[in-house]
Amino acid sequence: MRREAVRVHQTEPALNTKTHVVTVHRASLTGVEAISLRSEHVFPRHAHDHYGIGVMSEGAQKSWSVVGAVEAGKGDVIMVNPGEMHDGSPIQGPRAWHIVYFDPDLLSHELADDERGTDVVFNPVANDQALAGKVTALLHAIQFSEPHEAEESLLTCMLHILQQHRLSGSSKTDKSPPVARAIEWIEAEPDINQPLSALAAASDMSRFQLIRGFIRDVGTTPHAYRMQYRVRLARRHLLQGRPIAETAQLMGFADQSHLTRAFLRQFGVAPGRYLAAR
Template sequence: MKPRGRVQMLRCALDGVEATVAHTTHTFARHSHDRFGLGVVIAGGQRSASGRGPVEARATDVITVNPGEVHDGSPLDERGRAWRMLYFTPSLVTATLAECARTPLREVELTRPVLNDPQLSMCFARLFEVAVHDTNEGPVSDNLACEEALLALFAHVGRHYATSAPPGPERNRSIARAKSRIDDEPASASTLADLAAEAGMSRFQLLRSFAHEVGLPPHAYRMQRRVVLARQLIAQGTPLADAAVSAGFSDQSHMTRAFVRLLGVTPAGYAAAVR
């Protein structure tokens, strides 16, 4: 299975940052990331339902996503859309924003999913230029330029588009136990009955409550966690077929379909970018 269009992971000189470029008509299923995402739409437009409401983004718009924010994405028309994205680990974002603000921070939330801000776009373009390179080229070595561009980007984000994250809703402890079971063992073949027993409720109650509180039904959430596990294994150098089995997929083809559906990139493409 191949993505409809081009979605490519690129090497990034900064630790804790992943880069993606895309020009695609692919429709992304509901999913979430474990990182902050920040990017710029280069051409076309996208419609998405995010944790901050339904949004549309067009060429030159900056787009953002918070860790754990369930969202999808589809093109506005048959021409698709193109974008550049950078994904930052939460610890990197929190530390950088705290450094810029000279204020300790624990949790941060980006406040708006779509922005039209030429200065922010310029800051993003500068960071992408100095930190990201094609997989066929050697690594970028100008660490000073990368650090300067990173600080400039998040100094602007911190002044205008970031806030301390409000406390999350207190999750039903029963659902939290079921979710933790998936988080701890995403490769496990747990059934809905197993998860319901963990939560102490019927299968129907578990299915309804899990989707309401997590944003995804149990199967979709487990598939996402399996993709996360497979990515970790691939980044560590595990062969693709072994990573597929270890992450709970029936075979490499099954893993590839899940990667493309959620990320728009194949496991082989991801491996080329991170190894």
């Protein structure tokens, strides 16, 4: 049965930017999200649990990615990998893009016979008109077409990226053992604010070495990583039906407002409005 496409449109003045308009589209596929943005918001370094493939429709932006600093302009395809630390800043005015996020399991399932899909790394930017057309078709399909048509469109995009814009095995995704231990420590207890000294001791490093290693391998500080990881976990709890206030307490935020500000800063949309489109 065809599902009606629903859009949640919002302007978020809390971001304190000249322009920030977000439209969250309700998708016809489980494990898939579609979002449109036109914004001057500077997104801090953060990560997603999903792959993302989108098209820039206006302006330009610069961002940090798995391959370092990149720029994308109108017509370029932008891609995000699960767990990849990235950010985004406008270049001379608002920029706009339409993007689809999808669960890594959707890719790993298709590649189950020969490789693990979660090991696939996409190139962050591609100037590829053919792929841009496929992504645009995908955005339309997951909003307005039957699920089987949307699935076919998503698989078509995946195949094109795997054949022409794949960066599997990039050494830039590797982390030193001490930093990897610190990340494991943070992710094991994300709701607890361990002192930097305790985290450094658990990782057999000085505080200076820990911060230097995190910035080198992850692209941000341990505290910033803990905060953005909390937001990612909070998103999962919210999608499972847990109330916002309860989720805030569970994830170690001071209160619901604290979670809302962090969620808005990272994803560009408030949690209540995000859930309204689900």
